[in-house]
Amino acid sequence: MSRRLAGRIRSQGALSVAEYMAACLFDPAEGVYTRADPLGRAGHFTTAPEISQMFGELLGLWAGACWQEQGSPSRCLLVELGPGRGTLMADALRALALLPSFLEAAEVVLVEASPVLRAAQQRVLAGHEVRWAETLDDLPEAPVFLLANEFFDALPIRQYVRTPEGWAERRIGQDDQERLQWGLGPRLPGSPPGLTPAKLAAPYGALVEACTAGETIAGEIGRRLRGSGGAALLIDYGYHPSAPGETLQALSGHRTVDPLAEPGTADLTAHVDFEALAAAASGAVAHGPVGQGALLQALGIDARAEALKAKATPQQAADVESALARLTAPDQMGRLFKALALTAEGAPVPPGFPV
Template sequence: MTPLARILTARIAADGPMSLADYMAECLLHPRHGYYATRDPLGVAGDFTTAPEISQMFGELLGLCLAQAWIDQARPARFVLAEIGPGRGTLMADILRAIRAVPAMADAADVHLIEASPALRARQRQTLGDGVTWHDHIATLPDAPLFLVANEFFDALPIRQFTRHGAGWRERQIGLEDGTLRFGLGPETAFPLLAARIMGTAPGEIVETCPAAGPIAAEIATRIARRGGAALIVDYGGWRSLGDTFQAVKAHTPVDPLAEPGEADLTAHVDFEALATAMTGAGAAVTGMTTQGRFLERLGITARAQALARGMEGAALAAHVAAHRRLTHPAEMGEVFKVIACHPIGCPAPAGLDPAGPDPAP
């Protein structure tokens, strides 16, 4: 039993079952035993690999996408260039390298990172140096035009799960069975926030909600609607939550999410409809939802891959070709990962996304 498992077991024994959201928050962010508080989880030696760690092409193209949005909005003389959930800082490093090719843009950028993990902040400082300001919350960013990226951030926010039961819902909870953590269901309740989902679900089906996602998306959108800018949100998920997507990964392998609290990464698919609703409700425009593969192809990833491949051979060339495939192919990250963008109403949509609106939900 992990140290955090003992803490959670004692808490449940004293207070009763906890929601999945509370369980995820403790497992990921407990100050002493939480997953993100205690390690760098990325890379071959870690538990998972994100797109920026696969190839520099990903960050470069996102950087040029933001650059075009900056140009389209009359090149603000000072702006906040921010990333929320910035991992090792690799994506921001690639973005900065790309925008240095755009006259005056890099000089106009103030770099800010929203990161709760002390371990990852230290790694980001190694990657980016000291010319960065760190924040615990997006609310403390400066009041300025905001150009922001969020790659695989929203999937790690704690979720609640509800199982359709008759005309109501039963919340999935974590309880104890013979002293061991087990899933269970709470009593049937109406849950007014889920009233609109009754018509589109059948008894026994699961709907997930993410209480923290809407307020964060709304904060991003409010700033962009008021001061200008753009946000690119890249994550895995779909247009509307349906089904159990809660998962745990350790050493790049799926594991039981209750087996070793604090020792595995916990995530769930992102409900892009909920994000879009929060952002449009805050007064911004939303463009997407587009698959990652289509988005990167529209931005020119194949041409960039061909340019980088010149002079490569052997294992380096094979790894480069594999990275391009992993980012774009439907059987890899190209289909399950989606992209939406937030921008001011009346401004051109960021490049690579369909200005007509979301792609059809899968």
């Protein structure tokens, strides 16, 4: 990957951060998400569904409750963006056995680009009727109940620096030894696209980030909700309100590393700007964001944990308690991870969000 990027920079010039992220994560031959499974102990990071079954169960029941509150349409879509190994959806479908009428109405669709992860999802979801799609554009028009956990953080971002002479895009070039290095492109003729008012007002010298890919997807979700109804639940680590600052990070083997070191071997992510995401879902009503811990507790995770511990061995009960703390504690995932819900105008406020 390093050699290929060096050749690309020699022939085309310095890369934007978005171009660099796309190459490192999604290159068909050497991308982090296309070459191997990035999840779990042997991968680069662990997501909430892999920590405990409680997470996927509660999100599945959240979707089912939204379906009921919106009149139980006879045909709908249960969609997950970036479904990892399929663990979340497997847990959601098991919990939704409590609501068989929803399962009868719902077509389950996983939006997944990675062939490695698709294969894992097929194994985990064997026995369930599921289909896969490349993008949201591939889905039919119908009420959509959509889940996206740690999806938006992996989408490529662009970075800009406000200089006294104007805005310039941060780019990745190379030195005389073809080592990757940071630099700035030429001054832009105007303001960068996709920046919130808070980022446009950043002081000189400040760095800001924009995720146009994420905003485009949020816009498509909003369009579908406006036209057909449904609800979306987006959970990720991020910030609200919008603000300047760098959040790009690289994880390799669960440890933070230099984003420019050994490209293609580390997961690259950026914190989600929830204010920008909500604004991009034009026409949809945004609820929250609320902390992941607050959402899960409002959905009943404490009671679910007690039910699991009642049937568990002492070690299993301790594992449940540990998972509960990891998912909900403010100093773990409970506060940094946030949940944003989107609905059509006039739809009931989704479960777990303040009225």
